[in-house]
Amino acid sequence: MPTVTLDEFRERSRDYGDSLDRLDVFEEDITCSSCSDRLTERFSATMSGEFLCWECAMSHDAVTERDITHSTDPTKAVVGKSGLNEKSLCDYVINVATGCTHGCKFCYVPSTPNITTRQGMLAEHADVESGQRDWGSYLLYRDDLPERLRGVLNRKRTWKQTPRGRGVVMLSSGTDCYQDRRTGQITRGCVIELVRAGIPVRILTRSPSVVRDVDVFTAAVEKSESSDGDLVRVGSSIPCLDDDVVRAIEPGAPVPSARVRALRTLGEHGVPTYVSMSPTYPTQTRQDFETLFSTFSEIGVDLVFHEPINPRGGNFNMTIEAARDAGEDVLAEQLQRIKSDQEYWVSYSLKHMSWAEEFGEKYGVDVHTWPDARVIKNVDDELSRELRGQKSSVSPETFATPPFPASKTT
Ligand code: SF4
Ligand SMILES: [Zn+2]
Numbered sequence: 001m002p003t004v005t006l007d008e009f010r011e012r013s014r015d016y017g018d019s020l021d022r023l024d025v026f027e028e029d030i031t032c033s034s035c036s037d038r039l040t041e042r043f044s045a046t047m048s049g050e051f052l053c054w055e056c057a058m059s060h061d062a063v064t065e066r067d068i069t070h071s072t073d074p075t076k077a078v079v080g081k082s083g084l085n086e087k088s089l090c091d092y093v094i095n096v097a098t099g100c101t102h103g104c105k106f107c108y109v110p111s112t113p114n115i116t117t118r119q120g121m122l123a124e125h126a127d128v129e130s131g132q133r134d135w136g137s138y139l140l141y142r143d144d145l146p147e148r149l150r151g152v153l154n155r156k157r158t159w160k161q162t163p164r165g166r167g168v169v170m171l172s173s174g175t176d177c178y179q180d181r182r183t184g185q186i187t188r189g190c191v192i193e194l195v196r197a198g199i200p201v202r203i204l205t206r207s208p209s210v211v212r213d214v215d216v217f218t219a220a221v222e223k224s225e226s227s228d229g230d231l232v233r234v235g236s237s238i239p240c241l242d243d244d245v246v247r248a249i250e251p252g253a254p255v256p257s258a259r260v261r262a263l264r265t266l267g268e269h270g271v272p273t274y275v276s277m278s279p280t281y282p283t284q285t286r287q288d289f290e291t292l293f294s295t296f297s298e299i300g301v302d303l304v305f306h307e308p309i310n311p312r313g314g315n316f317n318m319t320i321e322a323a324r325d326a327g328e329d330v331l332a333e334q335l336q337r338i339k340s341d342q343e344y345w346v347s348y349s350l351k352h353m354s355w356a357e358e359f360g361e362k363y364g365v366d367v368h369t370w371p372d373a374r375v376i377k378n379v380d381d382e383l384s385r386e387l388r389g390q391k392s393s394v395s396p397e398t399f400a401t402p403p404f405p406a407s408k409t410t
Contacts (some may be wrong), residue, residue, distance in 0.1 A: 002246050003018055003033075004030070004051075005045070005048070005049030005050060006045035006049045006051055006143060006182075006185075007049045007181070007185070008049070009025065009028075009051075009183070010029070010185040010188075010189070012212070013189075016123065018219065019192075019215040019216050019218070019219040020195060020196055020216065020219045020220075020223070021192070021193055021199070022145055022146065022188075022192050022193075023382055024146070024354060025043060025144070025147050026039065026041055026147050027041060027050075027169075030043075030051055031089075031126075032049070032051060032052055032053060033046070033050035033062075034050075034052055034053070034056040035053060035055070035056055036287060037053045037055075039051060039053055040055060040277055042054035042057075042144050042148070043057065043144050043147075043295035043357075044057035044060075044072040044141065044143050044144065044363060045057075045064060045071050045141075045143055046060065046063075047063040047065065047215065052072075056299075057072045058072070058364065059072065060072070060100070062125060062126045062127055062209040062311035063343050065125050066116065067137055068101050068137055068138065068139060069126045069128065069137060069138045069139070070126075070138075070139050070140075070247055071125045071126040071138070071139075071140045071141075072140060072141060072142075072143070072331070073098045073125070073140035073141060073142045074121065075095075075098065075126065075142060078094070078145060078148045078149050078152045078266050079092050079093075079094050079149065079152060079169060080092065080093050080094070080095075081160055082165070082170065082173065083367050084165070084170060084173060085162040085165025086164070087166045087305070087370055087391070087393075088164040088368060088394050088395040089165070089168070089170055089173075089182040089202060089305075090165050090166075090169060090170035090173075091159075091160040091161060091162055091165030091166065091167050091168060091169075092160065092165075092167075092168070092169040092170070093144050093170050093171075093172065093173045093174070094145065094149070094169060094170075094171050094172060094190050095140075095170065095172045095173065095174040095175050095185045096142055096145060096175060096177050096186040096187050096190065097139055097140055097141050097142055097170075097172075097175045097183050097186075098114070098115075098122075098139075098140040098142075098171055098174070098175065099126075099135070099136075099137075099138040099139040099140055099175065100120070100135070100136065100139070100174075100175040100176050100179060100202035101137075101139055101176075101179050101180070101252050102136070102143070102176050102179060102206060102251075102252040102253035103135060103136020103137070103248060103250075103251055103252040103253075104136075104249065104250040104251075104252075104253060105131040105249045105250070105307065105315060105318045105319040105321075105322040105323075106279060106316065106319045106348040107135065107136070107315060108313065108315065109173075109175070110132040110135040110315065111132060111175045111313050112174070112312065112317060114174050115131040115132060115135075116131065116132070116252055118131065118214070118321050118327075119131055121165045122138065122140075123203070125140060126138045126140055128225060132314070136251070136252055139175075139179075139180075139183075140353075141182055141183065141186070142186060143182070143336075145186050145189065145190055145194055146186060146188075146189025146192070147189075149150035149190055149193045149194070150193050151223070153193060153194075153197045156404055157404065157405075158405050158407035158408075159199070159381060159400060159402040159405070159406065159407060160233040160384065160406070160407050161246070161401075161406040161407075163394065164392075164394050164395075165392075166200065166399045166401075166404075167199065167200065167404075168200045168201065168202050168238075168400065168401035169194055169199055169200070169201050169202070170201075170202045170203075170204060170397055171190060171191065171201065171202070171203055171204070172187075172204070173189055173204070174254075176206055176207055176253070177203065177204075177205055177206050178205045178207035178209045178210045178212075179205075179206075179207055181209075181367060182211070184207075184210075184212060187203075187213070188212075188213050188216060188305075188380040188406065189277075190372075191203070191213065191216055191217075191220070191232070192216060192234075194316075195216070195219070195220040195223060195231050195232060196224075196225065198231070198400060198402065198403040199231075199400075199402050199403075200229065200230060200231050200232070200233075200237070200400045200402065201208055201220070201231065201232045201233075202232075202233050202398040203232070203233070203234040203235065204236070204237070204276060205235075205236060205237075205238050205383075206236060206250070206254060206259060206264075207253075208247055208254055208259060208262035209262075210234060210236075210262055211262050211265045211266060211372060214265065214266060214269050214271065215235060217232050217266065217269070217271040218269050218271060219272060220232040221270055221271060221272070224400060227400035227401075228400055228401055229397075229398035229399045229401070230272050230397065230398060230399055230400060231398040231399075231400050232271070232272070233273070233274055233397060233399075234266055234271055234272070234273050234274075235263075235273060235274040235275060235276055235305075235377075236259040236262060236263055236273075236275060236276070237259070237275070237276045237277075238256050238259050238260060238263075238275050238276070238277065238289065238292070238296075239256075239276075239278060239280050239281065240256065240280065240281055240284055240292070241251060241257070241260070241275045241288070241291060241292060241295065242256075242288075243255035243256060243359055244326075245281065245283070245328055245329075245331060247326070248322060248323050248325075248326030248328045249319050249323055249326075249328075249331075251322065251323050260295060260299060261301050263275070263300075263301060264300070264406065265327045266337065267299070267300030268301055270410070272302075272303070272397075273300060273301050273302075274282055274301060274302075274303040274304065274305065275301050275303070275304045275305070275306065276305045276307075277292070277294055277304055277306045277307070277356065278305060278307035278370070279310065280306065280307075280308055280309065280352050280356075281309065281334075281335075282309065282331075282335065282337075283330055283331050283334050284346050284352070285341055289355040289356065289358075289359050290359050291361070291363075293359035293360060293362065293363040293365055294363055296357075296363065296365050297363035297364055297365055301365060302364070302365060302366060303365065303367075303368065303395065303396065303397060304356065304360060304365055304366070304367050304368070305368050305370065305395070306352070306353065306367055306368070306369045306370070307369070307372075308348060308349035308352045308353065308375075309331055309335070309338065311335075311338050311339040312374055316335070316339060317339075318330050320335045320336055320339070323335060340380060342378070343378075345375075346354065346374075346375050346378045346379070349371070349372065349375045350375070350379070353369050353371060353387075356369060357369070366395075366396045368390075368393070368395040368396065369390045369391075369410075370391065371387040371391050373388055373391075375387065376388055376391070
């Protein structure tokens with residue numbers, strides 16, 4: 001193949017075969033733009049898209065453009081076991097990058113070990129001083145994931161399948177898997193590999209560019225017809241429909257109205273969709289909840305995961321500050337009260353959960369709630385039992401069963 005960039009290669013792959021086909025870098029005669037070695041194991045690309053072998057990629061400097069530093073993520077893992085079966089989301093996660101340019105202020109990812117224990121790597125590969133403080137300003141791609149995933153799936157003999165995770169693979173929990181064209185290309189390749197292998201996939205994104213892959217999703221839906229459940233479900237985070245309020249604490253993410261349009265389009269193509277209302281803001285009213293649920297029902301969303309905001313962690317202070325800086329004083333004040341007054345937080349959480357239940361029922365949308373353990377502790381026995389039941393339930397989705405025997409170490 002003559003010299004191509006990574007972007008040209010992935011775009012060419014879109015037109016190759018049918019939607020569940022893809023061109024694989026390791027099967028083409030592609031060479032490193034720096035040392036001319038053929039790419040056979042791991043690879044990456046420069047910011048402008050020239051292919052790099054792994055050795056050259058590891059010695060390549062990070063590039064900063066428009067305040068975002070881009071680099072290569074050296075993570076070895078391809079598909080990682082996940083504890084998100086506790087939320088009935090998945091058993092595995094594929095993170096297509098480290099970092100997330102959406103930079104949501106309440107994001108819990110920068111306080112997880114995925115970032116806190118990798119400070120050395122972030123400093124070395126992306127000149128990041130503090131993975132937590134600088135969250136939103138760095139993005140390390142994992143370009144070779146689709147190629148490596150194919151190899152991993154070929155070697156797999158068993159698959160983690162917990163009762164609540166059902167062997168599902170989620171893209172992504174630690175970043176937004178469609179935040180830009182390059183992450184979207186990695187995601188497309190991974191989804192194709194998983195669906196071809198008969199493994200159910202859950203997408204979660206705030207980016208409307210997810211609709212670019214509607215052809216892959218509809219092909220997955222067709223393939224699901226001969227399975228015992230869905231091979232793909234696509235969801236977006238839509239906690240609130242007020243673009244200005246959301247922009248205040250999700251500064252880099254597309255606005256919710258764009259997310260609604262994307263889900264509508266996917267629904268029109270017969271793709272099963274869901275919404276994550278996580279977290280809902282204390283300024284939202286009962287009427288806001290009714291409008292949200294009537295919108296979801298109208299665009300064909302049949303499932304909502306709901307979670308009130310959790311005032312733990314350093315990021316909560318950043319959320320309050322961001323709301324204040326954006327002139328959303330009422331939101332800032334309410335968030336501050338939630339932080340300092342536990343009783344108020346518990347009553348806000350209960351109110352929002354009951355509204356979600358009420359309007360889910362009214363508009364025919366299933367609701368799967370994630371009540372916080374501290375809220376459960378602070379209510380009477382009867383309600384506590386009910387909330388514990390909700391917390392440990394299985395989401396009302398039907399996923400295809402992975403074609404591997406369940407692993408014993410689930
Ligand atoms: S989109 Fe998700 S991963 Fe990215 S910053 Fe927002 S909450 Fe965090
Ligand atoms: Zn090289």
